[in-house]
Amino acid sequence: MNSKTQWTWAQLMLVVSAVSVAFTINMSAQVQTKTSTAEDEASITTKVENGEIEYVSGNNVVVKMADGSLRHFDNVPESGRITVDGRQLGVHDLKPGMKVQRTITTTTVPKTITTVQSVTGKVWQVKPPNSVILTLEDGNNQEFKIPKNQKFNVDGQMTDAWGLKKGMRISATKVVEVPVTEVSQSKTVTGEMPPSPPAPPADVAILVVDEKTPAPVQQASASELPQTASSLPLFGTFGALLFAAALTLRIARKSR
Numbered sequence: 461m462n463s464k465t466q467w468t469w470a471q472l473m474l475v476v477s478a479v480s481v482a483f484t485i486n487m488s489a490q491v492q493t494k495t496s497t498a499e500d501e502a503s504i505t506t507k508v509e510n511g512e513i514e515y516v517s518g519n520n521v522v523v524k525m526a527d528g529s530l531r532h533f534d535n536v537p538e539s540g541r542i543t544v545d546g547r548q549l550g551v552h553d554l555k556p557g558m559k560v561q562r563t564i565t566t567t568t569v570p571k572t573i574t575t576v577q578s579v580t581g582k583v584w585q586v587k588p589p590n591s592v593i594l595t596l597e598d599g600n601n602q603e604f605k606i607p608k609n610q611k612f613n614v615d616g617q618m619t620d621a622w623g624l625k626k627g628m629r630i631s632a633t634k635v636v637e638v639p640v641t642e643v644s645q646s647k648t649v650t651g652e653m654p655p656s657p658p659a660p661p662a663d664v665a666i667l668v669v670d671e672k673t674p675a676p677v678q679q680a681s682a683s684e685l686p687q688t689a690s691s692l693p694l695f696g697t698f699g700a701l702l703f704a705a706a707l708t709l710r711i712a713r714k715s716r
Contacts, residue, residue, distance in 0.1 A: 492578045500570040507564045516554045523560060542649045549651075557654030562647060569642045579604065580631040588621035594630070607634060 514530065515522040521533045536551040542560065543549075581594030584601050593603045611618045612630045624630065 494576045496574050496576075498572045498574065500572075502567055502569040505566045505568075507566075509562045509564070511560055513554055513556050513558045513560060515556060516551075519551050521551065521554060540649075542651045544651045544653060554651075555654060559652040559654075560649060561651070562649045565646045565648075567644050567646075569644075571640050571642055573638045573640060575636045575638070577634040577636075578631065581629070583624050583626050583628045583630060585626065586621065586624045588624065590621075592621065592624060604632075610634070 509525065511523040511525045511531070513521060514524045519534075519536045519538075521536055523531050523533065525531055538550065540551055541548045542554070544558070579594065579596075581596045581602075583592060584595045585593040589606055589608075591603055591605050593601050595601050606621050609620075610632065611620060612624060612632050614623070614628050614630050
């Protein structure tokens, strides 16, 4: 195959592909589809969990819950935050003894997604109750599967698949309702710092040790008397004793 033939073949394949795409788009455009979503009343539930931090190591935290059980939180993300006294703290700011509270709010919204498909065309062939081939407005034929209990509008009259005849112009609508439930959760964590150690009572005496050593106090010896008087009376007493001794000796001499 020469290059000219290859180029012609490539052009042909390109044209066929373009026609196929256009045909698919055109065929799908014959069926009108509308989707709507209806929301019912939402229900909101709140769950509160309380605990105290027992252990912190890196990004791993152990919390003692209110019922006494221990809950392990491994690999707490760096983005995790806890509100303590109006400040946002990370996992590395947590301390044992901190009181924590986690509030989980769950919002449940019931929804109904309704899909309406409608098609209009002329019956070209019918195989009740399974399928029907319609000639659409663009002149193309398309086969449709007939859902169970499907009704068709023929000139304002409703009929089932058994009442369809070739050449009838009909319109059909398929309504599908799918209930879904949308659930969303939000979590907030708050905490309290551990209490400070209690201050000593006001009526308890507090001893203050002075680093300066006081000078020793010299105490008087038991054998020493305090100097409370002068030596003059002592000399007078000594003279009186000498006088008495001399008088005694004189009397003794006279008596001999």
